[in-house]
Each structure stands twice: as structure tokens, then as C-alpha cells.
Amino acid sequence: MKLHEYQSxxxxxxxGIPIPKxxxxxxxxxxxxxxxELGGRVVIKSQVLVGGRxxxxxxxxxxxxxxxxxxxxxxxxxxxxxxxxxKVLVDExxxxxxxxxxxxxxxxxxxxxxxIASAAGGIDIEEVAAKTPEKxxxxxxxxxxxxxxxxxxxxxxxxxxxxxxxxxxxxIAMGLxxxxxxxxxxxxxxxxxxxxxxxxxxxxxxxxxIDDSALFRHPELNEMRDTDEDAPAEIxxxxxxxxxxKLDGDIGCMVNGAGLAxxxxxxxxxxxxxxxxxxxxxxxxxxxxxxxxxxxxxTDPNVKAVLFNIFGGITRCDEVAxxxxxxxxxxKPKVPMVVRLVGTxxxxxxxxxxxxxxxxAETLADAAKKSVEAARQGK
Amino acid sequence: xxxxxxxxxxxxxxxxxxxxxxxxxxxxxxxxxxxxxxxxPGKGGEWVLEGKVPVFDSVKTAREATDANATIIFVPARFxxxxxxxxADAGIPLIICITEGVAVQDMMRxxxxxxxxxxxLIGPNCPGLLTPGEAKVGIIPGNIAIPGNVGVVSRSxxxxxxVLYAMKNLGMGATTCVxxxxxxxxxxNFLDVLEMFEHDPMTExxxxxxxxxxxxxxxxxxxxxDKMTKPVAAFIAGQTAPPGKRMGHAxxxxxxxxxxxADKIKALETAGVKVAKHPEEIPTLL
Numbered sequence: 001m002k003l004h005e006y007q008s009x010x011x012x013x014x015x016g017i018p019i020p021k022x023x024x025x026x027x028x029x030x031x032x033x034x035x036x037e038l039g040g041r042v043v044i045k046s047q048v049l050v051g052g053r054x055x056x057x058x059x060x061x062x063x064x065x066x067x068x069x070x071x072x073x074x075x076x077x078x079x080x081x082x083x084x085x086x087k088v089l090v091d092e093x094x095x096x097x098x099x100x101x102x103x104x105x106x107x108x109x110x111x112x113x114x115x116i117a118s119a120a121g122g123i124d125i126e127e128v129a130a131k132t133p134e135k136x137x138x139x140x141x142x143x144x145x146x147x148x149x150x151x152x153x154x155x156x157x158x159x160x161x162x163x164x165x166x167x168x169x170x171x172i173a174m175g176l177x178x179x180x181x182x183x184x185x186x187x188x189x190x191x192x193x194x195x196x197x198x199x200x201x202x203x204x205x206x207x208x209x210i211d212d213s214a215l216f217r218h219p220e221l222n223e224m225r226d227t228d229e230d231a232p233a234e235i236x237x238x239x240x241x242x243x244x245x246k247l248d249g250d251i252g253c254m255v256n257g258a259g260l261a262x263x264x265x266x267x268x269x270x271x272x273x274x275x276x277x278x279x280x281x282x283x284x285x286x287x288x289x290x291x292x293x294x295x296x297x298x299t300d301p302n303v304k305a306v307l308f309n310i311f312g313g314i315t316r317c318d319e320v321a322x323x324x325x326x327x328x329x330x331x332k333p334k335v336p337m338v339v340r341l342v343g344t345x346x347x348x349x350x351x352x353x354x355x356x357x358x359x360x361a362e363t364l365a366d367a368a369k370k371s372v373e374a375a376r377q378g379k
Numbered sequence: 380x381x382x383x384x385x386x387x388x389x390x391x392x393x394x395x396x397x398x399x400x401x402x403x404x405x406x407x408x409x410x411x412x413x414x415x416x417x418x419x420p421g422k423g424g425e426w427v428l429e430g431k432v433p434v435f436d437s438v439k440t441a442r443e444a445t446d447a448n449a450t451i452i453f454v455p456a457r458f459x460x461x462x463x464x465x466x467a468d469a470g471i472p473l474i475i476c477i478t479e480g481v482a483v484q485d486m487m488r489x490x491x492x493x494x495x496x497x498x499x500l501i502g503p504n505c506p507g508l509l510t511p512g513e514a515k516v517g518i519i520p521g522n523i524a525i526p527g528n529v530g531v532v533s534r535s536x537x538x539x540x541x542v543l544y545a546m547k548n549l550g551m552g553a554t555t556c557v558x559x560x561x562x563x564x565x566x567x568n569f570l571d572v573l574e575m576f577e578h579d580p581m582t583e584x585x586x587x588x589x590x591x592x593x594x595x596x597x598x599x600x601x602x603x604x605d606k607m608t609k610p611v612a613a614f615i616a617g618q619t620a621p622p623g624k625r626m627g628h629a630x631x632x633x634x635x636x637x638x639x640x641a642d643k644i645k646a647l648e649t650a651g652v653k654v655a656k657h658p659e660e661i662p663t664l665l
Contacts, residue, residue: 106483108563108593108630111490143487184484213629214482216457243627247619258561258627259535259590262616266640267657269619278620280627283518283536311537311544313506313520314402342544343520363659364541 001210002049006089007224008206011183012190015175018168018202022091031072034090035065041093044071046078046085049229054123056080061093083228094202099192100159101125102172104141104180106187113141113180115151115173119159121192147177168201183221184214233277233296240292242281249274251375252297252306252335254290256281256315264309267364273372276303283314290323291330298331304378305336307371309364312343321349325356336374340367381510381555382530382575382582383473383501384449388514391447391471392417393454393462395427395434400453403477403518404428407451410515415445438462438469449473451507451516456480459503463489467498474566475516476502483629486564493566500566504628506536506558509543519543519556527552529665530576532569533588534561534595534630538616538658542588546662554582561628563592569599577607584610584665587652589643591617592631596643604650612664613647614655615640 003011006024013019021038024047025031035042046058053059058080062068068090078085101121107114117137120128129136137158141147152173156166172193180188187209194204215222227235237244243258247265251273255261258280265275277300281293297306310320321341340361341349350360359374361367384390390407394400395417408414408428416433419425423436435441438450450466452459452474459478466474474493481489481503493500501508507517512526518536524543531546531553533539539558546553557572559565569587576582585607589596596615603611618640620626622633633639644654653664 106487106563109595111487111564113484113487143484143491181484184482186483211483213456213480214484217482245621245624245626247621255537257535257537258631259533259538259588259616260541262590262620262626262631263538263541263614263658265620266616266618270656275619278624278626311540313537313540314518343523343540365657365659368657 001212001215001221001225003208003210003224004047004049004087004226005045005206006047006087008208009203011179011208012175012203012206015178017172017175017179017190018200019206020091020094020202020204022089024087024089025072026087028069028072028076031088031090032065032069035062035068038090038092042068043091043093044068044075045089045091046075046080047087047089048080048083048085049226050081050083053080058085086228094194094204095197096194097197098195100161100194101191102176102193103187103189103191104176105189107140110140112143115139115141115147115155117155117159119161125191141177146181147174149174162195164199165195165201172201172203183208183218184211185209186211233299237279237296240289242279242289242293242296244296245278246300247275247277249276250302250304251371252276252300252303253309254279254281254293254297254306255309256283256311260309260311264307264364264368267368268307268372271368271372273368273375276300287319287323287326290320291327294324294327295331298333303335305338305371305375306333307367308337308339309367310341312341312346316345317341317343317349318345318352321352325352328356335378338367338371338374340364381513382572382579383555383557384508384510384514384516386411386413386513388449388516389413389415389445389447390516391415391438391441391445391450393438393450393452393466395419395432396422396425397453401427403453404432406521407515408432410521412514412516415447416441438465438471442469442471447471449475449516452476452478454478460485460489463500464492467493467496472498474498474500475507476500476566477505477507477518478502479504481562483564486562490564490566501557502560502566504562505560506539508558509553509556511553517558519558523547524556525552527554528581528583529553530579530582530585531556531588532572532576532585533558534590534628535588535616538588541658542586542614542661545659549662551662554579561590561630563630568595570595570602573599573602573607577609582609584612586661586665587611587613589613589615590628590631591615591620591626591633591640592638594638597646600646600650600652603652610665612653612655612661614658614661615643615647
């Protein structure tokens with residue numbers, strides 16, 4: 001789960017990381033009020049969960065409250081990479097001397113958290129990483145020991161941080177480690193961490209991603225979830241504990257198991273079709289869950305055929321067949337359905353579906369071919 | 380011969396009285412797995428499976444009473460890290476964790492602790508192990524695989540069943556099937572298992588089933604090119620997966636342009652591995 005900049009920075013601040021004065025606004029009028037309170041120049045920053053906001057015109061410097069209102073009006077009407085801007089952050093403007101990149105994230109290959117820093121921070125950090133990787137410093141953290149202060153000092157030295165900022169940097173590093181740990185973050189990033197003209201370190205921007213598997217112990221973070229970037233069907237699927245991702249093709253897929261679901265998509269493509277979604281109904285897959293999955297697939301008007309590929313292990317094919325029948329009764333689908341049931345109780349499942357007017361298949365390849373064919377005829 | 384588990388494995392089940400734990404204990408027992416006990420805190424002294432399997436309050440007491448040398452974990456995700464620490468501290472050298480949805484930071488702590496103790500972990504979020512005809516330690520349906528000379532290693536669950544089933548239909552059997560799990564931080568990776576298969580005299584060929592995300596397949600390809608003498612066939616799931624979207628498994632995600640199926644397939648083919656276009660084709664490549 002991604003957090004917005006304003007949410008991330010609020011969390012940073014709780015752990016002693018200095019952030020600019022400012023607040024979030026949902027209307028241009030509010031933005032003006034905040035600018036008046038802050039006095040002086042302010043930055044109006046769109047709050048959307050994608051990168052490249054500045055380059056898209058979603059971040060603007062305003063010289064007075066009137067201009068703040070004007071820019072907020074513009075930005076609040078924007079869409080950035082398809083996402084509507086619903087909120088802006090109004091921050092006091094900083095006089096910047098240097099921009100630093102600083103983050104803690106998971107290194108899955110090393111099985112350890114890693115601290116990443118660079119003296120060449122700012123919006124072009126990805127280019128820096130690609131073209132001059134030697135400017136990026138990485139240091140692993142022992143997850144059992146936690147971040148030690150000497151490690152933060154080592155990183156400061158490695159990025160040539162001015163000695164007078166060393167103490168503040170160590171405090172910020174320890175703070176960010178606490179943020180990362182306390183929130184089960186998979187990424188806690190400050191970019192840029194700036195040195196201001198008056199020699200202070202400030203986290204000008206913040207980005208956090210939270211481990212979905214850890215949300216059970218962070219209900220307060222779960223409430224911060226912004227579902228704007230998810231398709232409505234994906235939100236609906238989450239309610240039923242289904243793993244669903246919408247794609248652009250015309251063959252709906254319902255499969256048990258994530259690996260097999262991905263594979264079913266691949267095999268459809270291999271035989272010249274295009275999958276309309278990824279959908280893992282999960283292990284067990286009781287009838288009501290199967291019915292919900294089918295409703296979600298069929299709400300997509302692009303779907304011209306549906307492929308059911310169920311390999312029964314824990315999942316029982318007869319249970320899935322009952323779910324399919326329930327859903328068909330309810331939704332009355334008009335598109336052809338191809339079904340392949342293998343494994344636990346497959347025979348019983350097939351018998352249940354005998355009169356359901358479905359196309360049956362023996363192998364995955366056969367099922368994919370038949371669904372591609374069915375989708376073509378449906379056009 | 381086989382790797383990791385066989386008929387001499389003395390297995391305990393953590394979470395044995397839970398719904399899933401009990402269901403799969405019944406299945407594993409029926410398969411012939413040597414289950415010597417189970418653990419559910421607060422239920423020590425009870426018996427399950429009609430008095431055939433004793434339940435203990437802790438892994439420590441279970442190990443002392445049964446001399447178990449492997450444990451399988453079926454407890455919910457929020458308790459699974461503790462269950463793994465407990466097993467390691469009780470001196471169990473092999474832990475198989477089936478549980479899905481363990482938090483990543485928990486797994487980093489578990490993995491680093493277990494490495495210090497030299498404990499082998501399979502999973503989490505995995506279907507476990509199957510040595511056909513000898514031991515089923517996990518949730519892979521026993522009837523879809525037969526004994527043979529092919530080692531199978533996979534990041535996926537049902538996709539593995541698909542491959543085992545296709546193998547069986549061709550009369551091809553497995554030495555051991557290892558499900559290493561679909562999480563970004565797990566206990567055992569492809570490279571570890573390939574090394575075990577390379578050294579197992581009964582394993583003559585290997586099937587490897589990977590998916591998008593991470594770079595373990597690439598590391599495995601390097602090992603195959605440098606060290607492996609046995610032929611390997613592979614399949615990589617997720618060729619049509621869009622970047623940035625997590626495809627069910629927490630570990631199956633293309634991040635920053637890395638971990639794509641195309642990269643993995645290229646690395647494997649360069650290492651001389653035959654890569655199948657669809658899973659049913661894999662056994663025919665060996």
C-alpha cells in the first residue's frame with residue numbers, strides 16, 4: 001500500500017525528522033488560507049500516488065496567497081497519469097543549497113533492509129542511478145541488530161555530507177529507521193532531503209510503501225488507503241479476499257493459485273488471445289467466493305469469453321462447480337465459457353456442469369485454445 | 380534417495396489442531412508420512428487421528444518426547460514468525476512453513492536468525508515437500524505424482540501440481556518436489572535446491588518452475604552454467620504480467636524494470652536450460 005506525501009511526512013515528523021511547515025488542502029480556498037497562515041512563498045504540491053508530479057506540472061511555487069489559490073485551482077483540476085488530483089499539500093518554500101537522496105527499503109536478494117543515499121538527490125535520481133551508479137551509496141542493516149549510529153555516520157561520510165550536518169543527519173537516519181520498523185514499511189524515502197541556505201536538514205518530500213501483509217497490526221495505516229489508482233473491480237475483489245488485476249484483453253480468467261493464474265494468462269497469449277484479467281480465487285475457493293469472482297469478471301464489457309482453470313488440491317472441483325452454477329443463475333452470462341477441472345473431485349464437478357452449456361477441456365493448452373476460439377466467435 | 384525428506388523423517392505439525400493443520404495432518408498421515416507428534420499451545424496431552432498422534436504444548440516438549448527432526452507449520456500468518464523462532468530454538472533442523480501472508484520484515488528477522496542457527500527453512504507461502512512413495516510434508520496432493528528420477532523445484536503451488544500431473548501422464552516420476560514459496564524473502568531458494576539435486580545420486584534431471592520478480596532464477600541460471608552436470612528444463616510464469624502489479628504472490632512483481640519473465644528466460648536459455656512455452660510441455664523437454 002502506498003502512502004501520500006503528506007501522510008508520509010506526518011509520520012516522519014512524529015519520529016523527529018524535520019519537515020517544512022504546511023498542511024493539506026482539498027479546495028483552493030483552503031490552500032489560500034494555509035498560505036496566509038504560513039506567510040511568504042509556498043509550494044503547492046499535488047497529492048497523487050504516482051511519480052513525476054513536478055514534471056507533469058503538479059508542483060508549483062506561489063509568491064503570495066492569491067497565487068497559491070490560483071495554482072491550487074489549476075492543480076486540483078488536473079489528472080496526473082490518469083489519476084485525479086483531490087488534494088494539494090501547501091508547504092512553506094525552502095531556500096535550498098543541496099538535495100540529498102535518502103531511503104530505507106527491503107533488499108529481497110540480501111534478505112536485509114538496506115539504507116540508500118546519494119549526494120545527487122532530487123527528481124533525476126533514477127537517471128543518476130542508471131548512469132552514475134557510483135554516486136549511490138548502499139549499506140545493509142542487520143534486521144536483528146537494527147540500524148547503528150556508526151552506520152549512519154559511515155553513510156554521511158560516503159556521500160561527502162558537510163561535517164556540520166553530520167549530527168542532524170544521524171538523527172534523521174535513526175528516525176527513518178524507526179519509521180520503517182514501526183510502520184512495516186517496504187520503502188521509506190526522503191527525496192530530497194535538503195540542506196537549506198541556513199544550514200538545516202529538512203525532508204522536503206516523502207514517500208512510503210507499507211507491506212500489505214503487515215496491515216493487521218497497523219489498522220490506523222490501513223485507514224489511510226487511497227483506492228483511486230485501483231480499478232473498481234479490484235476494490236470489489238479485495239472485499240472477497242480475491243486477488244484480481246484488470247487487464248486489457250477479452251478473455252476473462254478464473255484460476256486457483258497465483259502461479260497457475262499467471263500461467264493461464266500466458267498460455268492464452270501463446271495461442272493468440274489476450275487475457276482480460278488476472279484472478280486467483282485462492283485455495284479452498286468456496287462456492288460464494290467463486291460466484292463473486294465470476295460477477296467481477298463479467299462486469300467487464302470487454303469480456304467475450306471466460307476460461308475457468310481449476311487444479312483441485314485443497315480446492316475441491318465440485319465446490320467450484322457449484323459456485324459457477326450459482327453465479328450463472330444470478331448473472332445469466334451471455335458469453336461462452338470454457339471450463340477445465342482437474343484433481344480433487346474433478347469427476348463430480350464435471351457432472352454438475354454437464355447441463356450448464358459450457359465448453360469443456362482436458363488440458364490447459366486445449367482450454368486456452370478453445371477460449372481464444374470462443375472469444376473470436378463472440379466478436 | 381531423495382532430498383530433504385524421506386520415510387525416515389520424524390515430523391511434527393505446529394498448529395495440528397487447527398482446521399487446516401488437522402486436515403493436512405490427516406492427508407499426510409494417510410500418505411504414509413512419519414508424523415510423530417503435533418503442537419498446539421494449551422492442548423498438550425490430547426491426541427488426534429484417533430489416538431495415533433500426540434499433541435504437545437511446545438515444540439521443545441514435542442522434540443524431547445519424539446526426537447522429531449522436521450516440523451511443518453500451519454499457524455496463521457501473525458503467529459508464524461514466532462512458530463519459526465520456536466522451532467529453531469528447540470533444535471529442529473528443518474522447518475517447512477506453509478502459511479501465506481507473513482510480513483516481510485518478520486521474515487527478514489526470521490531468515491537472519493535461522494541462518495545463524497544453521498536451520499533450513501522451506502517457505503513460507505509454499506506447498507511444502509513431496510518425496511513420492513515416501514513422505515508428503517505439505518499440501519501437494521499425493522496422488523498426482525509418482526516416484527522417479529526427476530527433481531522438481533518451484534515457487535508456485537497449483538502450477539507445480541500441473542507439472543507433476545503432466546509428468547505422471549507421461550509416466551515420469553519425481554525424486555522430490557520442493558515448493559520454495561512465492562514470498563520475496565523466504566528460507567530456501569532455487570540455487571540451494573539445485574545444489575541438493577546435483578548432489579543427490581537418484582536425481583538425474585531437474586525441472587525448475589519460476590515466475591516474475593526478484594533475481595533468484597538468474598542466480599540459478601549462473602549456477603547451472605557453472606556447476607551443474609544434470610539437464611534442467613524450466614518454465615517461467617508471468618510473461619504477460621504488467622509491471623508494478625503484484626500478481627497474487629507477494630514476490631511476483633516486476634519492480635523498476637527488473638524481474639521480468641523475458642530476462643529470466645534469456646538467462647536460463649543462455650545457461651543451456653530448455654525453457655517450455657507452456658507447463659504441459661516441460662516434461663517433454665527432458
